[in-house]
């Protein structure tokens with residue numbers, strides 16, 4: 001070292017000095033850069049923070065404006081938070097006032113409330129809890145509650161939250177509707193009974209008249225003469241028709257009583273056979289069942305009545321030398337659709353709507369009282385179906401009706 | 409080029425050849441930095457080239473040999489400054505094959521202005537590695553020095569063959585076999 005030229009040493013020293021200054025300048029620049037970066041980071045952080053607060057306030061707004069009442073409580077039932085709707089409903093200003101949910105439970109529903117609370121703890125939630133609560137200013141209210149447990153992270157339960165709906169008014173309306181329906185059913189029943197009684201009462205004088213007319217004919221055969229006897233016959237025929245009418249009304253009025261409807265398997269093939277054995281079918285008329293008919297759930301008597309009335313109707317309006325009645329059906333997704341076709345006199349289209357109305361009889365047929373088809377319509381309606389027809393005057397008529405597969 | 413490459417270089421020159429040699433090569437090279445380097449600065453690579461050329465004339469040692477020695481010295485500098493980067497690897501072949509995808513990637517994060525070569529792996533096994541060095545600076549022998557020291561760092565030995573793909577040394581194939 002000592003042999004080194006001082007000039008060289010001096011130059012080296014100057015270089016080192018300059019390098020040190022350069023290094024200091026670079027570091028100085030770097031720290032300024034760092035400072036600026038820190039500043040920017042801080043700003044970004046602040047922005048994020050305020051964004052977060054904004055979101056939180058936004059959420060708070062949603063929470064406050066929730067239409068339904070929201071209740072937050074700890075596991076001991078102490079209410080921690082109520083939104084505006086909940087404050088309005090229960091009347092407590094939490095957290096200024098402290099209140100435990102146990103105090104809100106109606107005394108008669110304490111057990112129900114406790115078992116629901118157990119469900120909440122075990123399953124983590126309950127829904128459709130409907131019961132009464134005590135409120136501070138609004139008396140006893142009916143509420144609907146869905147609740148769930150709030151967990152710390154994923155495991156530890158720390159509280160519970162519930163959405164509470166005030167269903168007091170809704171319940172009142174429902175109750176009122178139920179009562180109205182009840183009343184309606186009752187008055188319907190009464191009306192049915194009335195019709196029943198009236199028809200019965202009408203029947204006995206009818207029988208008396210019948211008996212009296214009979215005696216008249218027997219006792220005054222000679223006095224009456226030919227035309228007198230003919231008039232007596234006409235009276236008897238009219239009486240017969242009158243009896244049909246009254247029977248019809250009796251039948252119709254007992255239909256509405258849905259309570260007595262049975263729900264059994266009814267083999268329609270058997271039903272048709274029974275009908276053939278029950279009603280009078282002249283030998284020139286034949287019934288053709290085109291396919292095996294289904295077994296359907298329903299009331300056997302009513303279903304027989306349904307088919308029987310249509311078939312009877314068809315029989316009475318057949319005017320051809322060879323009468324045909326064809327029965328078939330189609331299976332649809334929810335319904336069976338039956339078709340009963342005849343080659344009778346047919347019906348003009350303008351009467352299509354009319355024939356299902358009570359006491360509407362088209363021709364002057366002694367077997368037709370005008371009640372048969374209204375009974376048919378009523379039965380179809382009981383089975384949530386529809387009835388309609390296609391007809392060509394002088395050629396024939398097809399009645400179609402649908403029956404819902406399962407009546408719930 | 410990073411200042412640390414210059415300061416370490418001049419320090420090595422000083423310890424091997426004395427301060428006078430340092431003074432001479434700085435004076436002989438026409439440097440815009442005037443030979444004033446700090447480890448944290450960044451300087452033109454041409455200055456390194458100029459310093460190397462003058463050192464080579466002055467000492468009669470080839471530039472290749474100078475760079476080899478310098479590379480060996482520089483590994484110690486790196487190992488002292490970035491032990492955590494090197495300690496990640498348990499094997500020299502693993503370390504060398506990670507220069508491109510890990511080590512120099514990290515270097516670029518610390519010094520965005522660093523001028524680094526590329527080492528493309530052609531084939532690799534447990535005991536051998538063939539890589540293609542590419543750099544406009546043609547410091548392949550600096551790389552060879554670094555590699556030699558990488559092996560001795562792990563108490564291992566290797567045979568390393570260089571194959572110049574381009575005459576000027578900007579593209580060199582390294583065939584490394586661990587002994």
Ligand code: HEM
Pocket residue numbers: 409410413486487490493494503504507511512515521522523524525543544545546547548550551552554555558
């Ligand atoms: C911890 C490990 C390493 C670090 C931190 C590191 C860092 C650096 C730095 C800072 C430079 C200078 C860049 C500039 O001047 O702009 C450099 C250049 C270089 N490094 Fe690495 N390096 C490492 C390992 C290696 C290894 C193991 C090799 C093996 C071949 C290598 C090959 C090179 C070469 C050849 C150059 C010269 C530049 C060129 O040829 O273009 N480095 N390295």
